[in-house]
Amino acid sequence: MTTMRGGSRIRGGTRTVGIIGWPVSHSLSPAIHNAAFAALDLDWAYVPLPVAPGDAVGAVAGLRTLGFAGANVTMPHKSDVADVVDTLSEDARRLHAVNTVLIGEDGMTGHNTDTPGFDRFLRRDAGFDPAGRSALIFGAGGAGRACALALARAAASRITIVARDPVSTADLRQALDGLSSELVVSAFEDAAATPADLVVNATPLGADGEQLPLPPIDDSTLVIDLLYHPAITPMQTTARESGAAVFGGLGLLLHQAALSFELWTGHPAPLEVMSAAAVASIAERS
CATH class of the missing domain: 3.40.50.10860 (Leucine Dehydrogenase, chain A, domain 1)
Incomplete structure (x- = not known):
């Protein structure tokens, strides 16, 4: 033993x-x-x-x-x-x-389990129902695609994917095929002009102090940074200062x-x- x-x-x-x-x-x-x-x-x-x-x-x-x-x-x-x-x-x-x-x-x-885990995280931890809401996701990698699928399944109205390489979103379009959410692909430099009810960082950016080009944020916005180390990122700090509800990535990991x-x-x-x-x-x- x-x-x-x-x-x-x-x-x-x-x-x-x-x-x-x-x-x-x-x-x-x-x-x-x-x-x-x-x-x-x-x-x-x-x-x-x-x-x-x-x-x-x-x-x-x-x-x-x-x-x-x-x-x-x-x-x-x-x-x-x-x-x-x-x-x-x-x-x-x-x-x-x-x-x-x-x-x-x-x-x-x-x-x-990332897709249903993100849905559980939104509903149970953040109290957020995606139906009819708009979302902006930084990153078209595995985490970003899983979050997008969860939102599309929950009937989000519009999902904007911010990607450095628009070609990388081709698989995502296929993954969301048959679901009703509008999918928009945006360049990083255009993200700041894209308002959304939910903003998600599904990239490593912020781990070393980088700031993302955040859209307009206020106390009606939910901001989720999927990084859980460091505990507080520049994105989270900026969002809190703007009055948004802010969550780190530990909740998704746990769910x-x-x-x-x-x-x-x-x-x-x-x-x-x-x-x-x-x-x-x-x-x-x-």
Whole structure:
């Protein structure tokens, strides 16, 4: 019997999950999930699985061979894993990106919990109903596309994607096909002239003090910066000074993690426990 950091014990019958990515040493997911398993007295363990670029196919096959119950998937492997699982959920298919793998008797299913996680975050944490509202999202990468899909599913009226490379939005248009929201693509220099009810930063900009070209913001605007380190970014500071409601990215991380937890275990996720574990882990690194 092996004792993990934090007191968790791995036995012969322990169910194992983990996170595939490169790098993964910075991930908060092991702390979040192991705290949740302990809180519910589940004989499960969550481990980091560093997998170099190009090696995702072999790693996913190895999960099944080694008896894993599933895994989270992070950069740069989300698209590669979508190509090799047996079945894709609707959101994973639309985005061609998998962040959660569930392994069962009928094979491996790829899910994307970022999309429903963002919807939960908006409604439960921010009290925001996207229906009929406008949104501006900085970034057309995986996080930005997941947020856009969540908003389109919720019948947002207009979604403006601010991207350095407009070509990168072609996949997003396909992902939103058949949904009613108007999709607009904007250059960074035009963002400041695009008013919106919801503003989301889904880029790394701000982590090193960069400021984004924010649109007009007031006390009716919701601003979400998906960065959770640093805790306060220039975007958040500017938005608060303008009276907006402001949230960092920890909420999305927690809600998508909770959905992964529920897919694997079948138990409701102890969100408060997971949140406390994330905050403690961030504090340890500060």
